[in-house]
Amino acid sequence: MPFRLDNRRALVTGGASGIGEHTVRVLHAAGADVIIADLHQESAQALADDLGERASVLQLDVSNEESVAAAFAQIDSLDYLVNNAGIGHVGSIEECDYTDWKRLFAVNVDGVYLITKAALPKLLASEHGAVVNIGSVAGLVGIKRRFGYCATKGATVMITRQLAADYAGQLRVNCICPGTVDTPFVEAYLEKYHKHEKPEMRKQLNARQPIGRLGKPDEVAHLALYLLSDEAGFAHGSVMCIDGGWTAL
Secondary structure: OOOOOOOEEEEEEEOOOOOHHHHHHHHHHHOOOOEEOOHHHHHHHHHHHHOOOEEEEOOOOOOOOHHHHHHHHOOOOOOOEOOOOOOOOOOOOOOHHHHHHHHHHHHHHHHHHHHHHHHHHHHHHHOEEEEEEEOOHHOOOOOOEHHHHOOOOOOOHHHHHHHHHHHOOEEEEEEEEEEOOOOOHHHHHHHHHOOHHHHHHHHHHHHHHHOOOOOOHHHHHHHHHHHHHHOOOOOOEEEEEEEEOOOOO
């Protein structure tokens, strides 16, 4: 059967919620042993318990070099990596404090660097080594009041392309750039910035995608499954939008 990952091991950062959780579930259903790497051990363990066999938890902070090193010392082999962990920020350059800027880059960019570098020897030792970075349309087009976030996701896109240049033939590296996806991440944004106008703001978020709705996290997860699978063997250095037509316009 196509798109099977039997007898292979995948690690998903930020795997306890949102797109990460759905990616864990989809890869697990495809036969992979899945490592749920997340800062929040309780949520990750609940997901692992729900999945049962072939699911394990690795608590780590993607922005902390010592935490990443200690976590990867526990892993003997790895076939797939999904760099999904990330945080957001709303604000123009005037509204983005240096503390906000540094925190965004620590998680969204340094995290991709630290995790990928730690995983690299294990991925290169695998016959099936592949990386999927979760970027965003914010790394491809400018979005109002997303100064810092756009900068970090632009970096994610270029990290993908550069790794693809260095490791062609040894390791496949691709990037997924979602539009707005209906996840706890979006709900937290609405709660924080638009608590008293959620229905209206949700309408605006739906309308931002030309097809008229938010994306579903399992749609992104299934694209990740494709990119990791053998069927995507010719996909390398690709930056794939899944955005309801947003960047087409």
